Amino acid sequence: xxxxxxxxxxxxxxxxxxxxxxxxxxxxxxxxxxxxxxxxxxxxxxxxxxxxxxxxxxxxxxxxxxxxxxxxxxxxxxxxxxxxxxxxxxxxxxxxxxxxxxxxxxxxxxxxxxxxxxxxxxxxxxxxxxxxxxxxxxxxxxxxxxxxxxxxxxxxxxxxxxxxxxxxxxxxxxxxxxxxxxxxxxxxxxxxxxxxxxxxxxxxxxxxxxxxxxxxxxxxxxxxxxxxxxxxxxxxxxxxxxxxxxxxxxxxxxxxxxxxxxxxxxxxxxxxxxxxxxxxxxxxxxxxxxxxxxxxxxxxxxxxxxxxxxxxxxxxxxxxxxx
Amino acid sequence: xxxxxxxxxxxxxxxxxxxxxxxxxxxxxxxxxxxxxxxxxxxxxxxxxxxxxxxxxxxxxxxxxxxxxxxxxxxxxxxx
Numbered sequence: 001x002x003x004x005x006x007x008x009x010x011x012x013x014x015x016x017x018x019x020x021x022x023x024x025x026x027x028x029x030x031x032x033x034x035x036x037x038x039x040x041x042x043x044x045x046x047x048x049x050x051x052x053x054x055x056x057x058x059x060x061x062x063x064x065x066x067x068x069x070x071x072x073x074x075x076x077x078x079x080x081x082x083x084x085x086x087x088x089x090x091x092x093x094x095x096x097x098x099x100x101x102x103x104x105x106x107x108x109x110x111x112x113x114x115x116x117x118x119x120x121x122x123x124x125x126x127x128x129x130x131x132x133x134x135x136x137x138x139x140x141x142x143x144x145x146x147x148x149x150x151x152x153x154x155x156x157x158x159x160x161x162x163x164x165x166x167x168x169x170x171x172x173x174x175x176x177x178x179x180x181x182x183x184x185x186x187x188x189x190x191x192x193x194x195x196x197x198x199x200x201x202x203x204x205x206x207x208x209x210x211x212x213x214x215x216x217x218x219x220x221x222x223x224x225x226x227x228x229x230x231x232x233x234x235x236x237x238x239x240x241x242x243x244x245x246x247x248x249x250x251x252x253x254x255x256x257x258x259x260x261x262x263x264x265x266x267x268x269x270x271x272x273x274x275x276x277x278x279x280x281x282x283x284x285x286x287x288x289x290x291x292x293x294x295x296x297x298x299x300x301x302x303x304x305x306x307x308x309x310x311x312x313x314x315x316x317x318x319x320x321x322x323x
Numbered sequence: 324x325x326x327x328x329x330x331x332x333x334x335x336x337x338x339x340x341x342x343x344x345x346x347x348x349x350x351x352x353x354x355x356x357x358x359x360x361x362x363x364x365x366x367x368x369x370x371x372x373x374x375x376x377x378x379x380x381x382x383x384x385x386x387x388x389x390x391x392x393x394x395x396x397x398x399x400x401x402x403x
Contacts, residue, residue, distance in 0.1 A: 109350055194387070206386075
């Protein structure tokens with residue numbers, strides 16, 4: 001049974017390289033390390049080779065490491081709930097991480113409580129459309145005349161914890177920082193329809209532990225922030241409390257007040273934009289460039305500069321044929 | 324005598340009432356449910372009428388609609 005109100009902590013992993021490899025303060029790594037050390041299994045969301053999100057099973061830290069960092073699309077859970085049940089029935093300790101609706105879905109599927117299952121849900125903003133994400137990657141590939149080989153939905157290493165800039169690496173070696181997908185995401189047109197009526201947008205969650213970026217850190221724990229990531233940790237019941245107690249050695253922490261920690265998704269869901277249908281009409285009928293300009297804050301390059309560049313290229317070619 | 328067969332389960336009336344968690348897909352004992360992408364790319368369950376044995380486990384397992392009801396978000400349409 002979950003408590004009537006969660007216990008709140010601000011948390012930073014003591015190992016700075018762990019923290020830098022994590023989206024927030026590294027609490028997921030601390031909790032999942034503890035499970036792996038006991039021969040347990042960790043389930044979480046990774047980015048696949050084609051840059052889509054899927055849940056996978058990890059027995060080793062190197063596989064678990066792929067679960068760290070942001071993925072701003074909904075993950076594919078097909079086949080995963082049955083694997084979790086098989087592991088649990090075999091007596092293995094399991095940590096399952098996901099959005100609140102995914103954790104609730106797993107709990108409903110299992111239909112009973114398992115002492116050796118720890119559920120960690122993330123405070124979710126709402127899940128963006130994978131079709132928009134795929135179209136965005138294709139557009140970037142066309143613009144950069146090269147295949148995308150790596151993406152970072154939110155590049156913390158180069159820009160700091162609070163910044164939100166997506167970085168794409170291309171086969172050509174080019175590296176592009178952009179905010180177009182972030183802008184589409186925060187415009188909320190591309191969220192799954194149910195996210196506007198999400199029942200988990202409150203301080204109460206189905207997980208044993210709920211984690212997030214601690215955006216209200218300056219108010220909740222003054223002096224604790226160093227812009228390298230702080231986790232907001234909500235302990236929702238005795239099991240979550242015990243799991244946190246077991247990893248306290250690995251982290252720095254401060255007890256905080258929930259009233260000082262209320263970022264929007266802990267209060268209410270984001271509103272469905274009135275022009276959501278217009279967006280989707282545009283997305284299906286117009287070019288991605290049009291969508292990027294209208295909804296993604298994309299400002300095309302200066303046409304004159306581009307034309308001069310093209311002209312120079314042409315001249316060079318012409319000179320070559322003449323000599 | 325011809326056996327009567329119940330109605331096919333309706334897993335959601337409005338897209339707002341499905342979070343795509345795949346619990347219904349996973350619990351189906353005869354693998355009659357597939358998760359299919361819509362035109363926005365989000366996965367929704369689809370029931371194969373030929374395979375479905377009308378056990379309605381897929382309706383009973385859904386936590387999302389239940390939580391929406393408690394929160395008062397579930398005003399449109401009744402299913403399950």
